[in-house]
Amino acid sequence: MKSIADIRMRGFLKRTPVKTLLKLIKEHSQLLSSEEILTVEASGRILAQEIISPVNVPNFERSAMDGYAIDAESTFGATSYNPLMFRVVGQITPGQTFDAEVQSGEALSIMTGGPLPKGTNAVLIAENAELVCNQIQVLDAVSPGKHVGQIGEDIKKNQSLLKSGRTLRPQDIGVLSSIGLKNVKVIRKPEVELLITGNELLKPGEQAGGVKIIDSNSVMLSPLIKRDGGLLTAVHHLPDERDLLQQHLSESTADLICVTGGTSVGIEDYGPILLDELGELLVHGIPMRPAAPTGFGLIPGKSAGAAKKVFLLPGNPVSCLSAYDYFVGRSLRLMGGRSADWPYRTKLVKLATKISSQIGRTEYVRLRIENERAYFIAAGGASILSTTTQADAFMLTEEESEGFAEGDEVLVWLYDE
Amino acid sequence: MKSIADIRMRGFLKRTPVKTLLKLIKEHSQLLSSEEILTVEASGRILAQEIISPVNVPNFERSAMDGYAIDAESTFGATSYNPLMFRVVGQITPGQTFDAEVQSGEALSIMTGGPLPKGTNAVLIAENAELVCNQIQVLDAVSPGKHVGQIGEDIKKNQSLLKSGRTLRPQDIGVLSSIGLKNVKVIRKPEVELLITGNELLKPGEQAGGVKIIDSNSVMLSPLIKRDGGLLTAVHHLPDERDLLQQHLSESTADLICVTGGTSVGIEDYGPILLDELGELLVHGIPMRPAAPTGFGLIPGKSAGAAKKVFLLPGNPVSCLSAYDYFVGRSLRLMGGRSADWPYRTKLVKLATKISSQIGRTEYVRLRIENERAYFIAAGGASILSTTTQADAFMLTEEESEGFAEGDEVLVWLYDE
Numbered sequence: 030m031k032s033i034a035d036i037r038m039r040g041f042l043k044r045t046p047v048k049t050l051l052k053l054i055k056e057h058s059q060l061l062s063s064e065e066i067l068t069v070e071a072s073g074r075i076l077a078q079e080i081i082s083p084v085n086v087p088n089f090e091r092s093a094m095d096g097y098a099i100d101a102e103s104t105f106g107a108t109s110y111n112p113l114m115f116r117v118v119g120q121i122t123p124g125q126t127f128d129a130e131v132q133s134g135e136a137l138s139i140m141t142g143g144p145l146p147k148g149t150n151a152v153l154i155a156e157n158a159e160l161v162c163n164q165i166q167v168l169d170a171v172s173p174g175k176h177v178g179q180i181g182e183d184i185k186k187n188q189s190l191l192k193s194g195r196t197l198r199p200q201d202i203g204v205l206s207s208i209g210l211k212n213v214k215v216i217r218k219p220e221v222e223l224l225i226t227g228n229e230l231l232k233p234g235e236q237a238g239g240v241k242i243i244d245s246n247s248v249m250l251s252p253l254i255k256r257d258g259g260l261l262t263a264v265h266h267l268p269d270e271r272d273l274l275q276q277h278l279s280e281s282t283a284d285l286i287c288v289t290g291g292t293s294v295g296i297e298d299y300g301p302i303l304l305d306e307l308g309e310l311l312v313h314g315i316p317m318r319p320a321a322p323t324g325f326g327l328i329p330g331k332s333a334g335a336a337k338k339v340f341l342l343p344g345n346p347v348s349c350l351s352a353y354d355y356f357v358g359r360s361l362r363l364m365g366g367r368s369a370d371w372p373y374r375t376k377l378v379k380l381a382t383k384i385s386s387q388i389g390r391t392e393y394v395r396l397r398i399e400n401e402r403a404y405f406i407a408a409g410g411a412s413i414l415s416t417t418t419q420a421d422a423f424m425l426t427e428e429e430s431e432g433f434a435e436g437d438e439v440l441v442w443l444y445d446e
Numbered sequence: 447m448k449s450i451a452d453i454r455m456r457g458f459l460k461r462t463p464v465k466t467l468l469k470l471i472k473e474h475s476q477l478l479s480s481e482e483i484l485t486v487e488a489s490g491r492i493l494a495q496e497i498i499s500p501v502n503v504p505n506f507e508r509s510a511m512d513g514y515a516i517d518a519e520s521t522f523g524a525t526s527y528n529p530l531m532f533r534v535v536g537q538i539t540p541g542q543t544f545d546a547e548v549q550s551g552e553a554l555s556i557m558t559g560g561p562l563p564k565g566t567n568a569v570l571i572a573e574n575a576e577l578v579c580n581q582i583q584v585l586d587a588v589s590p591g592k593h594v595g596q597i598g599e600d601i602k603k604n605q606s607l608l609k610s611g612r613t614l615r616p617q618d619i620g621v622l623s624s625i626g627l628k629n630v631k632v633i634r635k636p637e638v639e640l641l642i643t644g645n646e647l648l649k650p651g652e653q654a655g656g657v658k659i660i661d662s663n664s665v666m667l668s669p670l671i672k673r674d675g676g677l678l679t680a681v682h683h684l685p686d687e688r689d690l691l692q693q694h695l696s697e698s699t700a701d702l703i704c705v706t707g708g709t710s711v712g713i714e715d716y717g718p719i720l721l722d723e724l725g726e727l728l729v730h731g732i733p734m735r736p737a738a739p740t741g742f743g744l745i746p747g748k749s750a751g752a753a754k755k756v757f758l759l760p761g762n763p764v765s766c767l768s769a770y771d772y773f774v775g776r777s778l779r780l781m782g783g784r785s786a787d788w789p790y791r792t793k794l795v796k797l798a799t800k801i802s803s804q805i806g807r808t809e810y811v812r813l814r815i816e817n818e819r820a821y822f823i824a825a826g827g828a829s830i831l832s833t834t835t836q837a838d839a840f841m842l843t844e845e846e847s848e849g850f851a852e853g854d855e856v857l858v859w860l861y862d863e
Binding site for chain 1: 485486490501539541557560561595601608623624645646647651652656670686715763767791834835862
């Protein structure tokens with residue numbers, strides 16, 4: 030246990046600049062190891078290997094259309110004035126083979142995807158051939174290779190298909206499936222544990238009453254953690270008891286722990302002290318409104334691996350939302366191999382109202398967008414969650430900014446992705 | 447059973463314009479009914495009720511800061527030259543009450559979220575008060591209501607909070623939780639069944655060989671269906687057998703069925719015929735490349751409810767992808783109460799290469815984006831799925847378009863959302 034001055038009830042002595050906190054997060058959010066999962070479940074996951082195709086796709090010549098497999102040369106000279114007749118000697122559907130060799134003057138009915146039989150090198154499409162009594166009339170010459178899918182035309186054996194680090198698309202896992210990869214290596218999901226502290230809190234779904242309030246933070250954070258590629262492994266609602274919090278912080282095997290509530294300088298705010306005792310309290314208090322009592326630190330993991338990252342999130346819901354969104358989400362995305370950038374869409378809009386901001390402080394400003402103009406809803410109001418449901422977008426003022434005038438163009442993030 | 451001419455092996459007699467198909471999809475993709483689910487699981491779902499708050503949030507006056515609850519009037523006149531002393535007579539933490547009334551000259555230690563005790567109307571923040579021997583020194587007057595969260599300051603009783611039709615955000619379900627709504631009414635998810643047909647197909651994860659190929663369509667469509675708010679209830683891999691397909695089409699209780707493969711004019715293409723026999727084949731064949739053999743129709747449901755929507759998707763993977771994405775996804779989003787628009791981000795880019803397009807045909811063009819310029823990869827190539835993994839974006843040419851010149855600015859959809 031290191032000794033630090035107990036800051037409870039005496040306020041934050043020193044706030045860490047937001048940029049420093051972002052830098053620390055980047056530094057400590059190392060890429061996680063990989064795991065092998067089923068290819069069919071890998072869409073949206075981050076690839077942790079290069080994909081080299083072990084096979085040609087297709088690995089046989091196949092028809093690209095429904096029609097007739099034919100020897101192209103034998104159609105040369107065919108015109109509507111000089112139609113040539115071919116005897117249809119059988120049919121090939123996908124997955125089937127035709128053992129005999131097709132002879133000159135013969136054709137074989139073939140369906141899209143069917144393997145081209147020996148003796149043919151082109152496909153005459155069904156629409157261009159009139160079938161009469163087992164014979165087709167060919168009115169135009171067909172060139173060799175016409176409507177034939179060549180071996181390896183989609184994917185060549187030993188071709189590099191996908192690079193490590195890629196976010197797998199639906200069509201990517203289709204490709205992986207088609208080259209026979211049952212499993213694929215992806216970055217494992219960062220495991221997250223939520224410790225929701227507060228004697229005043231009721232669990233979601235309980236009936237409110239008296240001076241108790243219902244926890245909304247765990248409800249809000251769950252889908253955000255999922256969005257950022259995290260795996261929420263546990264949610265614990267804890268009373269403000271030092272020993273209980275200490276036990277959970279020590280014993281958790283998660284990659285990242287969010288403690289909500291008890292992160293400030295009140296007498297029941299054990300988060301910062303415990304984090305300092307059990308590991309390292311890197312940041313406590315930032316010049317951001319709301320979310321000033323945000324903290325960040327590390328607790329050594331049980332194994333020799335990376336330390337557990339611990340975020341202390343204010344209990345007030347808007348503070349909790351903005352601190353999660355600006356800091357925790359970024360850490361999860363980095364650990365999971367994703368872009369650090371926010372997944373929200375951005376937009377440039379003109380301000381319909383002026384926004385003042387204190388120099389040296391980052392403000393999380395909620396805005397309503399109407400007719401391409403942004404109207405101020407709130408900057409403070411840590412406990413007024415409804416401002417984030419009324420808002421269409423939010424912006425962050427820079428620490429150096431004194432604010433914006435009406436008519437200024439600003440970059441906003443749209444809540445609806 | 448109605449009678450239609452059997453179009454197999456004679457080609458499409460008439461193609462339905464893409465716009466007509468889109469209109470038919472809109473007409474038949476009625477909004478589904480609602481269901482009640484747990485609020486904590488409702489993020490991303492579409493609200494099917496208006497939310498009126500049954501309570502005030504908070505329903506008591508609470509401290510917005512850590513500090514001291516005090517009677518504001520009793521601090522009037524305090525300055526650093528004339529500090530006033532207050533006796534700290536107890537403390538209040540969130541979830542606790544203080545039964546006695548605070549008297550003049552007294553203060554109560556209070557934590558953020560703690561209910562204001564009787565006799566106090568303001569909070570002096572901890573940082574501004576020096577605690578010495580159970581007394582605090584007040585150096586500045588505090589105004590009434592300072593740092594006090596009023597009853598209903600977040601949400602007022604009977605206030606309309608959220609409108610029906612809204613896509614629920616993480617913070618929305620936080621708000622719903624805080625007003626005590628354990629359950630919430632949302633539009634139910636459209637249920638989707640996949641019928642993957644083809645004798646040539648192996649299931650994903652099986653080992654390829656000979657003239658068999660591994661199904662990639664089900665692998666690709668699963669995450670897309672999820673993205674569009676659908677619930678994939680079953681995937682059946684079927685050989686090209688008429689009776690089996692008929693049985694599955696008849697017996698399915700899904701809202702929407704995708705048949706892949708067997709949708710064209712080949713001899714084993716039973717999809718269109720069965721759809722016509724069992725219900726109504728509204729569209730078969732569209733002027734789009736790839737995906738020309740796309741079909742759409744309806745089969746009456748078992749109950750009096752809406753008919754089952756059936757999409758016939760070409761078996762070639764790029765055709766399947768583009769037909770799903772342009773038509774099926776839209777139908778699912780409309781049934782689920784979502785925007786018909788594509789969820790991909792759009793971008794205006796300049797073409798680095800010219801793109802020619804046949805008038806009267808919509809082409810699904812795959813593009814690589816480099817330095818803000820778009821390079822053509824492929825327009826046709828129904829079976830070359832790797833074109834959609836190499837591409838960064840795609841565009842659709844209009845039926846009226848003859849194509850684009852190098853340098854033209856075009857709107858593209860980015861595969862990575």
